[in-house]
Amino acid sequence: MAQVRLGVVAVVLKPGSSQASFLVIRRSQTVRSPGKFCFPGGSIEAGESEEEAVVREFWEELGARITPQRRLWQSLTITNVRLAWWLVEMLPDQAITPNPLEVESYRWLTSDEALALPDLLASNRDFYAAWWQGDFHLPAER
Template sequence: MNTTPRNPPPSAPRRRGVVGVLIHESRWLVIRRSRHVAAPRKLCFPGGGIEHGESEAEALVRELQEELGVRAEAQRQLWRSQTARGVDLAWWHARLLDPISAMAPNPAEVEEAFWMPPTEIRHLPELLDSNIEFLDAWTAGEFQLPDL
């Protein structure tokens, strides 16, 4: 007996996220996630989920405002990946429109934010796997960052 329905239900839409790569004086912005979010206290680049009807660039600008209290501009998409949990990630280069001193991490989402050279970020033990993959792809030359 065949148990496959004739009209199977549509699969759930894939979850999508956006990640911001912000660079200042050869240092990249890294955040420590708060205790109150998924992957608590892990290190990563800022970003989050893309809401229905929102573009990747719009989501990135919104996430940077929510997480860090700063206005930013999405510059260009750098890379794409998929997490082990099936989330499709779009990695974007962005720039702050506000001074760095205006950055005020939202404690509900971000415990701390700091700037580091990318070569040091790669070896942080608390770094999310997706961020390691991104840094490895960059090191392998899969994409280029703009001249800064």
């Protein structure tokens, strides 16, 4: 059996939106799963906590600072990556500057809009399904 790798995912909700909108990135052509849509995130480095990893990955991908709020969920991908999904907070007036080596673009999307993307990573589809099944709750759910 292949070794399990560890990763983190940043779940960012757009402040002040009437319907939950999530920050979704499109991965650049130079990283694993090129051109796919997903939440920001990546691998946990040796000696790094989940919180440290999610902050670092977000900074590397989008050039913005975040504060981890709480771990929402955990999943195992089909490629044997154990993902820790973290609700994080970003200042609303903070600029997002995608690193072109990692992120082609970003969007704020509702779950329905994200799920309509044919290139959405399967792990993100699993996240939305778990949310709808009540495996975890998001702030100010409607």
